[in-house]
Amino acid sequence: MIDHVGYNVSDFDRSLAFYKAALAPLGLRVLAEGEGWAMIGNADGRIWFGSMGPPATPVHVAFRAKGTAEVQAFYEAALAAGGCDNGAPGLRPNYSPDYYGAFVLDPDGHNIEAVAYVREG
DSSP: OOOEEEEEOSOHHHHHHHHHHHHGGGTOEEEEEETTEEEEEETTEEEEEEOSSSOOSOOEEEEEOSSHHHHHHHHHHHHHTTOEEEEEEEEOTTTOTTEEEEEEEOTTOOEEEEEEEOOOO
C-alpha cells in the first residue's frame, strides 16, 4: 500500500489553503510543514506537496471517505476553497456497483477525489 504521494504545485500558499479546507471534512490535517512544502493526512495515508520545482503534470489522488456525507462535505468544501467541479458526488457504477465519489480540480488542475464504498438498499 502507498504511504504517501508527493508532487509540486505552482503556488504553495494557495494550494495549502485549498487542501486544508477541502480535506478537513475527511478528517485530514497538516501533519508537517516547512518552507514551501506541507504534508497533509492522517495515520492511514498522506500527501506531500510543495514548490520545490516545476509544477507536476496533473495527477489524480483519491481519498477514502467514511460515507456519502463525507464525500458531499469534501466536494462542497473544495468548491468553496476555489476548486473546480470535475464530477459531482454520486454513484459511479462503471467503476464498481458501490463506488460513490466526487471529483474536484485543485488550483493546479490536479484531480482530487473523495470516495466511499456504499451498499444500496
